[in-house]
Every structure is written in structure tokens, then in C-alpha cells.
Amino acid sequence: FISQVFVFGNSFEHYLVAIVLLNDEFIKQWATNEGYDYQGSLSSEMGKKLKQVVLDDMTREGKKRGLMSYEQVKTIEFIK
Numbered sequence: 001f002i003s004q005v006f007v008f009g010n011s012f013e014h015y016l017v018a019i020v021l022l023n024d025e026f027i028k029q030w031a032t033n034e035g036y037d038y039q040g041s042l043s044s045e046m047g048k049k050l051k052q053v054v055l056d057d058m059t060r061e062g063k064k065r066g067l068m069s070y071e072q073v074k075t076i077e078f079i080k
Helices: 024-034 044-064
Strands: 002-008 016-022 073-079
Touching: 016 024, 016 044, 024 044, 044 073
Parallel strands: 016 073
Antiparallel strands: 002 016
């Protein structure tokens, strides 16, 4: 469901951040399943919940692939 992702980190910060571009069809399907009316932009509440879903999935996939905690993204932002 992630179309593109850019991960950034440097030695002066304690964690990695990611800029995420989601597949629009995924967002529509997820919003419908969660009872939201998605009209092409994320409401504050919807965005917050979706960020947690995506971040949890990224963390789970990272753990499956053996990434250490410091190699994991800790916060994300969406772009459209």
C-alpha cells in the first residue's frame, strides 16, 4: 500500500523519519472499512489513525527483516 517512501536520518538525531506516499486506492479502501468518508484528502482524525496503521506495519516488516530498533522509522508524514 506504500507507493514510495523516503527515509532520512543523521547522526545528530536519535531516530529516523520517513516521508510516505500511499496508494490512493488503499486509502479509499481503508477509509471505507473504517467508516470514514474519504473525499481525496485526510481529515486530522483519519490521518492520525492511518499514520499509526502505516507506522505499525513498517515496524512489523522491519522486525521480520531483522532491523534493529535504531534502524526503524519512528515517525512518518504523508505526502500526496
